[in-house]
Amino acid sequence: MNTTSKNNHIPRATIQRLATYMQVLEFMKKNNVEVTSSEPLASACDVNASQVRKDLAYFGEFGVRGVGYYVDYLLEAIRACLHANRExxxxxxxxxxxxxxxxxxxxxxxxxxxxxxxxxxxxxxxxxxxxxxxxxxxxxxxxxxxxxxxxxxxxxxxxxxxxxxxxxxxxxxxxxxxxxxxxxxxxxxxxxxxxxxxxxxxxxxxxxxxxxx
Amino acid sequence: MNTTSKNNHIPRATIQRLATYMQVLEFMKKNNVEVTSSEPLASACDVNASQVRKDLAYFGEFGVRGVGYYVDYLLEAIRACLHANRExxxxxxxxxxxxxxxxxxxxxxxxxxxxxxxxxxxxxxxxxxxxxxxxxxxxxxxxxxxxxxxxxxxxxxxxxxxxxxxxxxxxxxxxxxxxxxxxxxxxxxxxxxxxxxxxxxxxxxxxxxxxxx
CATH class of the missing domain: 3.40.50.720 (NAD(P)-binding Rossmann-like Domain)
Known part of the structure; x- marks a missing residue:
């Protein structure tokens, strides 16, 4: 999973939104939603879908063309981006x-x-x-x-x-x-x-x- | 004190920064700082000074040319903007x-x-x-x-x-x-x-x- 940050100047607001995306994705996972798009993530943060794509693009390419985002995969990817995947x-x-x-x-x-x-x-x-x-x-x-x-x-x-x-x-x-x-x-x-x-x-x-x- | 919002579309991020500005201003007030500028408010929120001026401009004109902001006055103004000045x-x-x-x-x-x-x-x-x-x-x-x-x-x-x-x-x-x-x-x-x-x-x-x- 490529989650190395491409850019050292990642805005603070992006980091905070990633935490909200995680929360939304965890909610989806709990409700057995397997695939999603930028929209529900955007709406939880009161931004538009292109902002979500921009936030994620700092870390890599997580969407699958014609499908969207796999909930489980994106969740793990964001966790790794935030270095929250260790103790x-x-x-x-x-x-x-x-x-x-x-x-x-x-x-x-x-x-x-x-x-x-x-x-x-x-x-x-x-x-x-x-x-x-x-x-x-x-x-x-x-x-x-x-x-x-x-x-x-x-x-x-x-x-x-x-x-x-x-x-x-x-x-x-x-x-x-x-x-x-x-x-x-x-x-x-x-x-x-x-x-x-x-x-x-x-x-x-x-x-x-x-x-x- | 004119704190009526000029615009109904005030970004969520502005509201969140106003709360941080309040926190910084309270800290200044406690330390007997009477006058300040946009910079310390900006730095607490990791934005630039023009963003602070833009955030405040949604609600009115609080700066005094050649002086800056009076800490006490700006604190009360922000409190009023957020409707936090009542029980x-x-x-x-x-x-x-x-x-x-x-x-x-x-x-x-x-x-x-x-x-x-x-x-x-x-x-x-x-x-x-x-x-x-x-x-x-x-x-x-x-x-x-x-x-x-x-x-x-x-x-x-x-x-x-x-x-x-x-x-x-x-x-x-x-x-x-x-x-x-x-x-x-x-x-x-x-x-x-x-x-x-x-x-x-x-x-x-x-x-x-x-x-x-």
Whole structure:
């Protein structure tokens, strides 16, 4: 399967749409749809079919002339494009309500994301075991990250502690951070940060509901 | 403050960027930055400054020639554009770990989203009180949604129950749904759905880490 990116400048929006395409294709697969076209993928992302073809063309040629896309094949191809077809090991910092929910979230193992470390700075939480993981002091990231081959950091601290958590993760060698707090963080250019801020989606709803004719 | 949308066809990507601009502006405000330009907003969204100006131009003229943007004023303006400057009442369906975390999430009240109803179909949960809310059977949405002026539905059920939860919300009159499950849902055209699927962000990380030179 040729999924080498032809172009290093793949727009961020393309990557985000690929994740949505995956979601739509998984839905089709579950419903035993074997072949599809660009249209349902386009409509899920609110773009046109030519944008879908353009997004996929960054990575290769996946359509079959006169047929369309084989759901299973395209799904695996996109997974490979996103490097989501292997296991990734992650540390979670901030074992509050949201952190606990994520530690027990079945989608992580299902999608190859293994949360192998739980960290907090609250002395009352340190030493506690949650879903099979002992909670360690965040200061021990430096030691645990290399030992456990951790590549991703998931931050679920209160917003005022997110920068310190990010600094600790980066110092320990983590190259990608998923920030669940509402606060922005500053990181060096060799570290990637993504924000899970569901107020983006809430504001899309409040806007759509309010402006719908 | 003139924030009436000049154009009904505002791209989805613009709305999503506006939410990021808000986040950046909030960060500036917290750090006592009073005036800014398009560049920091652009860089947070990985677009160029002219895209920021274009995004804002859908709603009005917010920049001051020779000065830039007043942080406070632009923040309030964007909030008004997104209709996020008033209270919205929401119901949450699926009181599992994630649901509980959201019910107690301080960002909701802080941003004017009041979760006023908690629903589940598990008879062991129904009747329990969580963070001051009694958990009701999802069948009672029909009665509770109009009575409590609920406009938004937040779904945190297991993926296999999301469509039923969505159907119940829609039947009860909810016009916007925030879906935290990984499963796609089908809704009538007068209902808006947004997906909070943090695997979008995780895949952006796995892609970025893997393809970084």
């Amino acid at each position: 990734w090991r992650a540390a979670l910092i901030g074992v509050g309500n949201l952190g606990r929910a994520l530690l027990n979230h079945q989608e992580f193992p299902r999608r190859g994301i293994r949360i192998v470390g739980a960290f907090d700075c609250d002395p009352f939480k340190i030493g506690e075991t949650i879903y099979g993981l002992e909670i360690f002091c965040s200061k021990r990231l430096q030691e645990k990250v290399p030992k456990q081959n951790i590549e991703l950091g998931i931050i679920t601290t209160p917003p005022e502690r997110v920068q310190r958590a990010a600094d600790q993760l980066i110092e320990a060698g983590v190259k990608g951070i998923l920030n669940f707090t509402s606060a922005r963080i500053v990181v060096p250019s060799n570290v990637s940060v993504e924000y899970v801020d569901f107020f983006h989606q809430i504001y899309a709803l409040t806007f759509n509901i309010s402006t719908r004719p | 919205w009442r929401a119901a949450l369906i699926g009181v599992g770990n994630l649901g509980r975390a959201l019910l107690n999430h301080q960002e909701f009240p802080r941003r004017g989203i009041r979760i006023v109803g908690a629903f589940d179909c598990d008879p062991f949960k129904i009747g329990e009180t969580i963070y001051g809310l009694e958990i009701f059977c999802s069948k009672r949405l029909q009665e509770k949604v109009p009575k409590q002026n609920i406009e938004l539905g937040i779904i945190t059920t297991p993926p296999e129950r999301v469509q039923r939860a969505a159907d119940q919300l829609i039947e009860a009159g909810v016009k916007g749904i925030l879906n935290f499950t990984s499963a796609r849902i089908v809704v009538p055209s007068n209902v808006s759905v947004e997906y909070v699927d943090f695997f979008h962000q995780i895949y952006a990380l796995t892609f970025n880490i893997s393809t970084r030179p």
